[in-house]
Amino acid sequence: MTAEELKGLIKTGRAPLILDVRSGFEFNSGHISGAVHAPLTSVLNVLAAVSCAKDDPVVITCEHGPRAQLAKVLLKMRGFRRVELLDGHMAHWRGMGLAVKKGP
Secondary structure (H helix, E strand, C coil), rough: HHHHHHHHHHCCCCCEEEHHHHHHHHHHECCCCCCEEEEEEHHHHHHHCCCCCCCCCEEEECCCCCCHHHHHHHHHHCCCCCCCEEECHHHHHHHCCCCCCCCC
């Protein structure tokens, strides 16, 4: 999913579940508003806690992509069908000057 598409969905109140799989320090330094902090090491536990159905859309982001790729594989292996990665991840989001929320 492109940053522009995600921004539009957020603006209209139709945002998918956004999972940010970066570390706590990275997340607190700036994340997409509404994103759920789900460090890669505990992404499945966090996903269970937010009661996400396997048909719900999920967008995963990290800083550059590798952790998000791993998280996507884990979710797909657990039967989640509508999992996408944010194109360019947080580095691209910030590079476009899009809003980030700081703190938890």
